[in-house]
Amino acid sequence: MSKSAEFRRLLASEPYVFTTGMFTPLQAKIAQAVGLKCVYMSGLSSALGHLGRADLGFPTMTEMTGWAKNMVSATDLPVISDADDGYGNALITQRTVQEYERTGVAGIHIEDQRLPKRCGHLAGKYCIPVDEAVLKIRAAVEAKSDPDFFIIARTDAVSAVGGSLEEAVDRGKRYADAGADMVWSEFPGTDLADAEVFAREIRGSFPDTPMAFNYSSSLSWSVLENPPSFKDLADMGYKFIFISLGAIHAAMYAEWDFLKDLADNQEQAQLSLERLTRGHPTENHHTMGDFEHYQKLEEKYLPEQMVRERYSTTEGFGARR
Numbered sequence: 001m002s003k004s005a006e007f008r009r010l011l012a013s014e015p016y017v018f019t020t021g022m023f024t025p026l027q028a029k030i031a032q033a034v035g036l037k038c039v040y041m042s043g044l045s046s047a048l049g050h051l052g053r054a055d056l057g058f059p060t061m062t063e064m065t066g067w068a069k070n071m072v073s074a075t076d077l078p079v080i081s082d083a084d085d086g087y088g089n090a091l092i093t094q095r096t097v098q099e100y101e102r103t104g105v106a107g108i109h110i111e112d113q114r115l116p117k118r119c120g121h122l123a124g125k126y127c128i129p130v131d132e133a134v135l136k137i138r139a140a141v142e143a144k145s146d147p148d149f150f151i152i153a154r155t156d157a158v159s160a161v162g163g164s165l166e167e168a169v170d171r172g173k174r175y176a177d178a179g180a181d182m183v184w185s186e187f188p189g190t191d192l193a194d195a196e197v198f199a200r201e202i203r204g205s206f207p208d209t210p211m212a213f214n215y216s217s218s219l220s221w222s223v224l225e226n227p228p229s230f231k232d233l234a235d236m237g238y239k240f241i242f243i244s245l246g247a248i249h250a251a252m253y254a255e256w257d258f259l260k261d262l263a264d265n266q267e268q269a270q271l272s273l274e275r276l277t278r279g280h281p282t283e284n285h286h287t288m289g290d291f292e293h294y295q296k297l298e299e300k301y302l303p304e305q306m307v308r309e310r311y312s313t314t315e316g317f318g319a320r321r
Contacts, residue, residue, distance in 0.1 A: 004148035007078040007106040016234035020246030023049035025074030043082030045248040055119035061087040069103040078106035090136045094143035107150025120186035125160040141179035153180035169201045176206040184212035199236040210239035286317040
């Protein structure tokens, strides 16, 4: 079964599918190890994690597909990737679909912003005209070579300059009608009312088109008296739910604390880290990198004398005991 077909199977068999945004192959490996069922490659996380830049359209298609390919190679899970605005007009978007298909990702999402695009939770977004956006989604759908490859159409109309919830609903319906496999509207803020209206309207017109929901850590859901659960969102009709900044937020937090400890306390920082991680699944980075698997391959494919010399020592991970 292809990764795209697997993602479709998950959507059909699970009440909802959830994950978090990631940007490295190691995070994808950990996602699989802990039992998540899919991976989301976040554009903001990729821009910040790989380039150290804000999500203002800095990553190129070549960079994004390269990072996606590496992530796919590290996990058996289906990967859904950010493809920004398709990196150009409808014709360029068709090439974008083809290039992402070659990486092995299960699908991509394409947004209706005008270049230069920016994170959906930043001010100053502009949407391209809806007629152009509809044709762009249709072009993306028709560019697929794998019929299972998943196209998610995203609209930023709720908070774009001159936009509104009504426009987002209209765009969502028109993108579904153009053949998008899933529709997604961004909802910056802390009020669930817009998300409820959007879901109700889309389900009313396109009951067979699932919706995505960005339960982003950049939103202040925690200030709500009763923040929605994933199940609450699924009951509205949102089938693919992700915390877009989860992994990078957690990574920055842990890395900041360790590096600050190192700056302040030198070797004591490493000793403290070793105590904290003792017995944790991530304690041994050789294990996380599947060293023993590759050692067995060396024993199988490298000359016997070379292997014997390489592992004759009794010191070090993988050494003869």
